[in-house]
Amino acid sequence: MLNKIAVDTHTHTVLSGHAWSTLTENANAAASLGMHGICLTEHGPRIPGGAVDYAPAAQMMLPTLISGVTIFRGVEANIVDFAGNIDIEMRFINRTEFALASIHDIVLKPGTPEENTAALVGVLSHPYIDMVGHIDDAKTPNLYEEVILAAKDLGKLIEINNNSLLVRRGSEPNIRQIARLCKKHQARVCVSSDAHFWTMIGNVSPSLMLIDDIGFPDELVVNRSADSFHAYLAERADRLRRTGSIRKKR
Ligand SMILES: [Zn+2]
Ligand SMILES: [Zn+2]
Numbered sequence: 262m263l264n265k266i267a268v269d270t271h272t273h274t275v276l277s278g279h280a281w282s283t284l285t286e287n288a289n290a291a292a293s294l295g296m297h298g299i300c301l302t303e304h305g306p307r308i309p310g311g312a313v314d315y316a317p318a319a320q321m322m323l324p325t326l327i328s329g330v331t332i333f334r335g336v337e338a339n340i341v342d343f344a345g346n347i348d349i350e351m352r353f354i355n356r357t358e359f360a361l362a363s364i365h366d367i368v369l370k371p372g373t374p375e376e377n378t379a380a381l382v383g384v385l386s387h388p389y390i391d392m393v394g395h396i397d398d399a400k401t402p403n404l405y406e407e408v409i410l411a412a413k414d415l416g417k418l419i420e421i422n423n424n425s426l427l428v429r430r431g432s433e434p435n436i437r438q439i440a441r442l443c444k445k446h447q448a449r450v451c452v453s454s455d456a457h458f459w460t461m462i463g464n465v466s467p468s469l470m471l472i473d474d475i476g477f478p479d480e481l482v483v484n485r486s487a488d489s490f491h492a493y494l495a496e497r498a499d500r501l502r503r504t505g506s507i508r509k510k511r
Contacts, residue, residue, distance in 0.1 A: 262473040263452075267297040268484040269463050271337065271361060271394060271420065271453035277303045278310025280457035288327035290462040297487035298331030299462065300359045300453075305348040307339040307368045314349055318356045337394060338362040338384075340369055343376040345383020347390070354389045355506070358494065361420060362387070363394030364401045377403040382411040388506035391497060392418040392451060397439055399431035405439050406446075413448040416500060418483055418493075421472060423465040424455035433471070440472045443481060449493075451484045 272287055273280035282290075284301060291299050301320060304311035313319075320334040335357050338347035347354075347362050354360055362384040364377060371377055381393050381403055396408055396419065412419050421440060425432035443450055452469060456462045472482075479485055483493045501507040 263469050263479050263482060263485055264466070265294065265296075265469075266452055266463060266465055266482070266484050267486045268333070268490045269296065269299045269454050269456065269465075270359060270392070270451040270484050271302050271422065272299045272456045272462060273303060273337075274301070276312045276316065277457070278308065278312075282456075282459040284323070284332070285327060286459040287456065287462050288330045288332065290459040291330040292328040294463045296330060296463050297490070298333055300333040300335040302335040302337040302359070302361060304337050305339040307341060307348040308365060309367065311339075315353050317349060317360075318353045321356060333358045335359045335361070338390065340364045340380050340384050342369065343372055343380045343383070345380045345386070347384060347387065351389075357389055359391050360389050361392040361394045362390045364398070366400050371401040374402045374404055377401045378407050381408045385411050385415050385417050388501055388504055390417070392420050394420045395422040395425050395429065395432075395455070396420070397422065397425050397432040397435035398429050399435060400429075405435075406442050409439070409442050409446055409448045413446055416496060419443055419448060419450045421450050421452045421468050422455050423453065423468040424457070424461070426467050426471075436468070436471060437475060440477050441475055444475065444477050447481065449481050449483050452482055453484070
């Protein structure tokens with residue numbers, strides 16, 4: 262059984278408007294757990310008080326390492342319609358190293374399961390979106406198997422969001438079902454904290470116990486080790502090169 266993650270792929274700072282720690286506090290927390298890195302995934306601008314749209318590009322100013330922890334530049338984009346469009350323009354999101362997209366009911370009033378599914382499947386086709394976030398949310402019912410198969414086909418990832426167990430009522434059975442389907446289809450996941458305070462960084466034991474409960478294979482957890490996460494990033498770079506989406510060097 263996995264008892265920790267090496268890279269926390271979903272974390273917020275005060276820049277997200279409703280989180281309470283700084284990047285340095287988050288990095289120090291990760292360092293104290295011996296973690297390799299954290300992805301800085303602030304909310305997109307459509308969340309009230311969220312980071313400005315150009316924040317993913319502004320992250321270029323940050324050091325790569327803080328307290329020995331690698332800071333991966335990212336974003337948690339908001340899905341804004343049922344076609345799966347997001348609130349970050351290509352010229353900003355193309356600076357990210359790891360990006361996820363989620364439905365937040367404060368931005369997109371959830372639709373039918375079919376509409377929510379179309380939004381999640383649609384966003385997975387965005388060249389820079391790596392993962393769909395907290396699809397377990399009972400407020401945004403969707404057809405898990407369709408979303409999982411789309412992610413697998415595109416070489417992308419499903420999130421197992423530990424924060425859902427804490428704040429998204431009714432998520433636990435959904436996460437269990439999502440993990441079972443990922444296991445059945447050999448679809449890859451990241452287990453992440455969705456930390457809004459530094460004590461939450463890397464703190465995903467409840468999720469790891471839950472997926473262990475259903476015999477989830479370790480090798481499907483992309484952020485289990487620094488090597489497996491970097492292997493995914495290399496795959497991402499290849500994919501972007503193949504599709505011609507990679508940002509031209511100036
Ligand atoms: Zn979210
Ligand atoms: Zn989040």
